[in-house]
Amino acid sequence: MLARLTRALRAPLLTLGTLTVLVHPAPLRAQATSTAFTDVTVLPMDGDRQLTGQTVVVEGGRITAMGPSASVRVPVGATRIDGRGKFLMPGLAEMHAHVPPGNPTQQQLADIMFLYVANGITTIRGMLGAPYQIQLKEQLASGAMLGPRFFAAAPSLNGTSAPNPAAAVALVRQAKLTGYDLVKIHPGVSRETWDAAVAEMQAQGLTYAGHVPMGVGVVHAMRTGIATIDHVDGYLEASVRDSAVYASGGQLGDVIDAIDPSRFAALARMSRDHGVWNVPTMYLWENFYNDRTAEELAALPEMAYVSPQQVNGWMNQKRGRALADENQRMTPERRARYLALRREMLKALADAGAPLLMGTDSPQMFNVPGYALHRELAVARAAGLTPYQILESGTRNVGRYVRESLKQDGDFGTVAVGQWADLVLLEADPRADLEHLTKRAGVMVRGRWVSASEIAAGLERIRATHAASRQGS
Ligand SMILES: [Zn+2]
Structure with missing residues (x-):
């Protein structure tokens, strides 16, 4: 009592x-x-x-x-x-969810949230903010809608939404006023805009997380307090041997050839030393660059739980990769090398003791909410992480992240x-x-x-x- x-x-x-x-x-x-x-x-x-x-x-x-x-x-x-x-x-966590922006119906949202619960996921972090999500957070917290606890990032701060420092500062203030839990970063932000945004986010007590903009770079992002680095691209970009590769157009295929994996360990130690979390989202890139056909991926059993329109969209996206790959000078060898480098970077982070969280970027290409996380774990395992490291990244670490970074109730994960x-x-x-x-x-x-x-x-x-x-x- x-x-x-x-x-x-x-x-x-x-x-x-x-x-x-x-x-x-x-x-x-x-x-x-x-x-x-x-x-x-x-x-x-x-x-x-x-x-x-x-x-x-x-x-x-x-x-x-x-x-x-x-x-x-x-x-x-x-x-x-x-x-x-x-x-x-403990329940697992999807720390890079894209809860649909726009105006999804209550039934669509209830279905997505149910897919998470059905897959043992009791916490999600939304990384594609929309104003209705503030109410959704309350519905989930009160139990009015069955689903995981929900931490919501603000609509993305990127090169388009924040073309200059003043726009970035205004966006950060709006994020705070609306009640989001953190700021989501996307590519395209200049270093000058980044520094102005960082000063404002720190003044407002908001953390920032996401994709590291090229103009900022992962080293500067870590030094200026980025909370989570999502996807491992920032590390790969920082490991490029000769930045002249960008001068000639910076096609991904050429960039891959210029990546020096002997730099991974030092970057991973930097993540550990700065206490910067990592959300690797491996499975999405596997789907982008693996040799599986659109038809093979569409035949996975979890596709039954999303709409046929969504699956068709994903299939078209996968088919469109062939042209994108050609434009990016991606050969089958470079695609395989790219996936291997991503796995190597994740292993380096785990070996260094850099803090890891789990996430997939669902519902991007063939990432069905909830199910995608289990595919993600299989990739992490194939990258050489131990089952315990993987389980920890989806449980105990999540409570720690919420407590220490978001400064909210993180009494879960153990x-x-x-x-x-x-x-x-x-x-x-x-x-x-x-x-x-x-x-x-x-x-x-x-x-x-x-x-x-x-x-x-x-x-x-x-x-x-x-x-x-x-x-x-
Ligand atoms: Zn995202």
């Missing part, structure tokens, strides 16, 4: 005129019920270890007790979930008393094989249990909707 009261007092107060309303941080339904996972193996993700034979109690959206089953009392009336033979770990109950229950140990992350017995979002059967039913509804529109078209 006392714990619940303290929690209530910690909840943010919203003052409306003279009326003070307690904003519930979790759905009321979750507050009213308690759940206990019994006899489960816990992967707490506070280190590479497991705790067997545990009972984990969830009340009011948070973990309130955890310990050997013999010593933890399950509250009267709690829903019991049999954890025998199963593994309980399984421990006091943490939000953002959890995944698996049928098998993901450390033995990351594929096991897809063998879900259920997902818990801030205390709300979403069972395997509820997940299956929700997925089937989404699949059927798209199948019907496929028939109709």
Whole structure:
């Protein structure tokens, strides 16, 4: 009782005129019920270890007790979930999501959010801001819409939206006023504009993250406090042996030939030393540059969960790559080399102990929300990262990033008393094989249990909707 009261007092107060309303941080339904996972193996993700034979109690959206089953009392009336033979770990995070801009319908948004939950993803960071997303954040936080917790970046600061320092400063002020959690950076920003934007973002207490503009460069971006470097391009560009390659047009094919991977380790150490996070988004580039055809990619099972129009758009994009590759002087050898260099850079970051987060850029080309993250993990594994490094980048690191960088409630990403109950229950140990992350017995979002059967039913509804529109078209 006392714990619940303290929690209530910690909840943010919203003052409306003279009326003070307690904003519930979790759905009321979750507050009213308690759940206990019994006899489960816990992967707490506070280190590479497991705790067997545990009972984990969830009340009011948070973990309130955890310990050997013999010593933890399950509250009267709690829903019991049999954890025998199963593994309980923190939910994963998609830290480079593009929640659609424009005016998506509530149903479209609900479907996307459901795809995340269905895939064990309990946190997303939106990197394509739109004003409606402020309301969406609230809908998700209150439980009015089932979905992950949502941190939203502002609409992108780039060469077009911020052609000069004054425009950049105005954009940053607007981002703060609207209530976004961070600023998203895209290419095209000059160094002068960058420096002005950085001064304003720091004054406003906003962090900045994303694609490193060429005119700024990854070294200057790190020195001036970029929070996350998304995609590894900035590192590759900084590893070019001879910048004369840019003078002759800077075609990607030529740039690739000029990349010197012996520079990767020093850049990776710089990321670690500056505490700069990395969101590698490997899988998208694999789809851009691998040898798979549009038809092969469109045949992947997860394509059933997005609209046929979206899949057709992706197929056209993939077919269009041939021409783009020709213009960029990309040969099959250079494409393969490019993907290998990206993997090598990711491995260098992991080896240096540079902080990593998980993200995919979904729903860009063939990146189905939720499913793409699991494809991303497979690429990270192929790049030589250990399962633990990969799991950590999607769990514990996310809580740390939110706490230390965004300066917000990051009480998640590990399984421990006091943490939000953002959890995944698996049928098998993901450390033995990351594929096991897809063998879900259920997902818990801030205390709300979403069972395997509820997940299956929700997925089937989404699949059927798209199948019907496929028939109709
Ligand atoms: Zn993006």
